[in-house]
Amino acid sequence: MQAKPFSPAATAAPVDYANYPDEHGRFGDYGGLYVAETLMEPLAELRDAYLRLRRDPEFIAELDRDLTHYVGRPSPIYHAERLSKKIGGAQILFKREDLNHTGAHKINNTVGQALVAKRMGKRRIIAETGAGQHGVASATVATRLGLECVVYMGAVDIERQKINVYRMKLLGAEVVPVTSGSKTLKDALNEAMRDWVTNVADTFYIIGTVAGPHPYPMMVRDFNAIVGREARAQMLHQYGRLPDVITACVGGGSNAIGLFHAFLNDREVKIVGAEAAGDGIETGRHAASLAAGRPGVLHGNRTYVICDDNGQITETHSISAGLDYPGVGPEHAWLKDTGRASYVGITDNEALSAFHELARSEGILAALESSHAVAQGIKLARDLPKDKLVLVNLSGRGDKDVHTIAAREGIAL
């Protein structure tokens, strides 16, 4: 095994989380660049271009303009007073990423990557999508920049996210159904990677989560980190202090790392990620890579994966397509191992009841993905006194999920 660049015991000064990944794209033992030879040079070009652009004042100004005037940032922090009172514990606050253009945090990343694609002179955008939120966000930015857009989506996900599929088509994107493997997000990612390896000269692959080969986990995190930077400043401004606990749902982990990153060096802030426990981790039908997986290599990075004893990636289950993924971003794997964050499972049923609880008490329909975070936020708040603050990333809105929820409850629309 390679030497660990980070060892808590041997480090006198506390680790500065802002300094990761290292130049090889590693977060401790995780991350890296596990791809076929053909992609090594394109990934190096992307890394170099991105490292240059992230310090380029013109690029930063253009990104800021888009985030303000197109995405609608900053998103507010909302105090869910009625919900908090009902729960009877700590105060529950929501970072309202659901209010962004296209309805989720995903647009923060696609706006950024599309600007990188434009600067790199690419004319074609490809993306993978699970719930369809990233696909919609990719189609949105591609059409705005006049770029061709192809979105790969598992056939199973196409079935359960019909509204988003149609939204992508309305935005001019081609949606390609993926019928290999489990026909979900992981297979869509495989297929997008195959497209990229074939059309690498003119195509930019917008990965939607903080996984994949370096520099994606870093780049996608950086573009989503606006969520935590804003939230941190808003907390100080609105409440005069940082939250006691922050939580977010974790599939690949982009909204979670987006919220967590700015707080990593604030050791007094507790960080909890909510993974999809599906029918329950003990049933084996879940997508909780960190809580129930093991270190392995998938989709270009070393991270926690859900696989059998032969190293074959196994099928996952979650009611939410966006969390139905057998891997997780390498930075989360590292945060778990260092103990800076903890990761727990939320079942389908817990997420659904949190969805209803939030709808009835606050008038907000959360995405099923985000409902996992809401459920975890409620659990955390319940055990804390009233003067504590629990900040939950409400990463997306639930309009896309009303069919799934209705079907689950036996209601024909």
Place this chain on the structure above:
Amino acid sequence: MNRIDRCFAALRAAGRCGLIPFITAGDPSPADIVPLMHALVAAGADLIELGVPFSDPMADGPVIQHASERALAKGVGLRQILDGVAQFRTSNDATPIVLMGYLNPIEIHGYEKFAEEAIVAGVDGVLLVDCPLEESAVIAPLADAGLHRIFLAAPTTSETRLAGLTQAARGFLYYVSFAGVTGADRLDLAPVRARVAAIKARSPALPVAVGFGVRDAASAVAIAEFADAVVIGSALVAYLADAPDARIACDRAREFLSPIRTALDARAPRHAV
């Protein structure tokens, strides 16, 4: 001496172009692994690439994806494959065997354990598609045990990386003829010829095998003009795919490979510069 080195030394001495068939281990049926390997040798294979099926074969086109899915559905894993190689070795101690696949099955099996078992079974080299040179520290136990680490080079590989690859390569360098997945129909010979010539100028002693897009005798012969070996994968896997039993699978393997062998051998011997 590793069987791969012996094989390429003999090919070079005879001025012959090596023929490397790829099959997905366990497809069409787990019972076919050993008989198919013998059939391939009988039909003129110089080295066999045995694909280790993986659930998420990111670099493979539909033919090998489906072959992997079929093999996995029948429960094929490293254990059966290593057993197959060991059984093959009881009557063939000459033909080199390279296992080709992805990292995770070996990672989960354990690198040291795998290396030891592979050597005992009679494996000669390993090609891990998703483990580039930069990450190869993890697979050091494989080389330590005596397995040749086969590297890929591609049209997109920079000169700087090529220098590192040719230096690290053992056995042979596998040149991927185009940017794409296995089995695609994108072969354009002129740039492949130029790149292989550049690799040979850099390291004359390192054999270069060319794969991706080679599907028949004509394309194999064209590549034999400048490469030390040709790799044929998807076209063969597709040809075997629906063979109902081992005997028919072996007949098909011979039917497919023999004409290619004959065409390669009809060429005048080529001697390395």
